[in-house]
Amino acid sequence: MIHSIIDAHIHFDQYSESARSTILKDLQAYKVEALISVSTNLASSQRNLALAEMDQRIKPAFGFHPEQELPGDWELSQMCSFLDEHKNQMVAVGEVGLPYYLRIEHPDIQVEPYIEILDVFVKQASKLNKPIILHAVYDDAPVVCDLLEKHSVTKAHFHWFKGDAKTIQRMIQNGYYISVTPDCLYETEIQQLIKEYSLDKLMVETDGPWPFEGPFKNMVTHPKMIHRSIQLIAEIKKVPVEKVYVDIYGNTKTFYGL
Known part of the structure; x- marks a missing residue:
C-alpha cells in the first residue's frame, strides 16, 4: 500500500502543458500531496509563480540554476527583487549552486564568478529566512558548505x-538534507549514499522532466516514480516501508514548512 508523499524537487514549469495537466490529474491517485517546483532563472521563476497560483499543490522555489551562462547584472538584480517581492509565495530559494557539469564540458570556465553569484543567493536565503535548494556535487559540495557555514x-x-565520505559526514553534522x-x-553510488545518510534528513525527488534509465527507460518522468524510491x-x-513513508513525508513537510 502506498502512502502520501511529496516530490521534493521537480522542474514542473519545464513540462509541456499537456504533460503538466496529466500529472496534476494523477497526483491524488498516486497520493502525491505536493510538488516542490524549482526554478532555473527569472523567467522560470515567473512561470512557477503563475503555476502555483493556479494549483496550490505546486510549491514554488525561485533561483538561478548554475549549469548555464552567468546572469547579467540586470537579471541578478531583478532576481533578487523578485525574491523579496514574492517571499511569502515561495517555499525556498532554488535551484542554485555551482556548475560542475558545465565545467566538465568547458574546462576554461572560471568558477569564481559562480561562487560570487551563489553567495548572493545564500545571503538572500538568510535574509528572508528561507530554505535553500542546492545543485552542488562532488568537489563543489565542500565549497558550498563553506558558504552556508559563512552565512549561518x-x-x-x-x-x-x-560526494565523498568526508563531505557526507560534514553535511550530516551540519543537519543538511539530501x-x-x-x-x-x-x-550503486546512490544506494551507498542512502546507506550512509540519516533517514531523518532524507527526501525523495524526480528532478523531472529529467529522464531515467532502468525500469523507467523511455518513460516521461512522473512523481509516481518516487514510490519505487521509497520501497528501495x-x-x-x-x-x-511504512516508516520510510512517514519519515520522508514528515522530513519534507518540516523542511519546507508545508
Missing part, C-alpha cells in the same frame, strides 16, 4: 547529491 544557513537541501531520484534503483530506501535501511 542551516536549512539546506542538496538535491541529487553525490534527496534522491529514481536513479537510486539502478545506481526501506530495503536498504532494513526498516518497514
Whole structure:
C-alpha cells in the first residue's frame, strides 16, 4: 500500500502543458500531496509563480540554476527583487549552486564568478529566512558548505547529491538534507549514499522532466516514480516501508514548512 508523499524537487514549469495537466490529474491517485517546483532563472521563476497560483499543490522555489551562462547584472538584480517581492509565495530559494557539469564540458570556465553569484543567493536565503535548494556535487559540495557555514544557513537541501565520505559526514553534522531520484534503483553510488545518510534528513525527488534509465527507460518522468524510491530506501535501511513513508513525508513537510 502506498502512502502520501511529496516530490521534493521537480522542474514542473519545464513540462509541456499537456504533460503538466496529466500529472496534476494523477497526483491524488498516486497520493502525491505536493510538488516542490524549482526554478532555473527569472523567467522560470515567473512561470512557477503563475503555476502555483493556479494549483496550490505546486510549491514554488525561485533561483538561478548554475549549469548555464552567468546572469547579467540586470537579471541578478531583478532576481533578487523578485525574491523579496514574492517571499511569502515561495517555499525556498532554488535551484542554485555551482556548475560542475558545465565545467566538465568547458574546462576554461572560471568558477569564481559562480561562487560570487551563489553567495548572493545564500545571503538572500538568510535574509528572508528561507530554505535553500542546492545543485552542488562532488568537489563543489565542500565549497558550498563553506558558504552556508559563512552565512549561518542551516536549512539546506542538496538535491541529487553525490560526494565523498568526508563531505557526507560534514553535511550530516551540519543537519543538511539530501534527496534522491529514481536513479537510486539502478545506481550503486546512490544506494551507498542512502546507506550512509540519516533517514531523518532524507527526501525523495524526480528532478523531472529529467529522464531515467532502468525500469523507467523511455518513460516521461512522473512523481509516481518516487514510490519505487521509497520501497528501495526501506530495503536498504532494513526498516518497514511504512516508516520510510512517514519519515520522508514528515522530513519534507518540516523542511519546507508545508
